[in-house]
Amino acid sequence: MLTENDIKRIHTEEQLRREIRKQLDAAHAAQTAPATPVVPPKEPGFGKKAMEFLNSSVGMWLLSSVVLTGGAAVIQQVQHQYQISEQNHQQLVTHLFEIQNRLDNMEYLLRRAQTVGDAQEALHGLFKSIFPLSPELQNRSLGSLYFTVYNLIPGSRQQKAQEAIQFVRELEDSEWALQSRPSNQPLTEADRAQFNKLIKSCKAIHTAIDIQRSR
Numbered sequence: 001m002l003t004e005n006d007i008k009r010i011h012t013e014e015q016l017r018r019e020i021r022k023q024l025d026a027a028h029a030a031q032t033a034p035a036t037p038v039v040p041p042k043e044p045g046f047g048k049k050a051m052e053f054l055n056s057s058v059g060m061w062l063l064s065s066v067v068l069t070g071g072a073a074v075i076q077q078v079q080h081q082y083q084i085s086e087q088n089h090q091q092l093v094t095h096l097f098e099i100q101n102r103l104d105n106m107e108y109l110l111r112r113a114q115t116v117g118d119a120q121e122a123l124h125g126l127f128k129s130i131f132p133l134s135p136e137l138q139n140r141s142l143g144s145l146y147f148t149v150y151n152l153i154p155g156s157r158q159q160k161a162q163e164a165i166q167f168v169r170e171l172e173d174s175e176w177a178l179q180s181r182p183s184n185q186p187l188t189e190a191d192r193a194q195f196n197k198l199i200k201s202c203k204a205i206h207t208a209i210d211i212q213r214s215r
Contacts, residue, residue, distance in 0.1 A: 103199055106195075110122045111196075
């Protein structure tokens with residue numbers, strides 16, 4: 001027959017067995033349960049990577065180098081364009097003064113011309129300057145001077161230069177016709193009027209070009 005102590009001991013052992021079984025069941029359930037998938041961290045986008053790079057010391061150095069280099073290039077280009085503009089302006093002024101000088105001299109000498117030879121001497125300015133304002137332009141023809149002016153002026157003013165070139169060609173043709181006549185032959189009033197008309201036409205166009213240049 002079981003004593004009271006035996007009953008207590010058996011009861012204690014049963015509780016211990018139940019506790020051990022409960023722990024074993026829990027461990028078994030944990031082992032057999034499906035594992036929770038591990039989600040990899042999201043890859044940062046290109047924009048975020050770029051900002052992180054630009055905010056770094058290397059990125060800041062690279063960015064400043066690009067800005068400085070680009071800015072220097074822009075300034076250099078502006079300076080270059082300004083220099084070209086100034087050179088073109090100076091060249092235009094020089095040519096216009098030389099053309100005006102040629103036309104004035106031809107007009108002056110033609111007023112005093114008495115013979116065909118005198119008229120030929122007066123029209124020598126069509127091909128070479130007798131009293132050049134710019135020595136480098138002395139051996140340039142009047143037509144070539146106007147052609148340079150044509151390339152230095154924009155838009156509608158080029159039409160004016162074309163008209164002046166046409167009048168210069170007519171003067172050249174008239175001068176060529178004089179060469180077939182004796183140098184001591186008296187210059188007719190018709191010849192004088194024709195030359196003066198062409199020269200005055202050139203001067204009128206020249207004045208129009210010069211006025212537009214100064215605006």
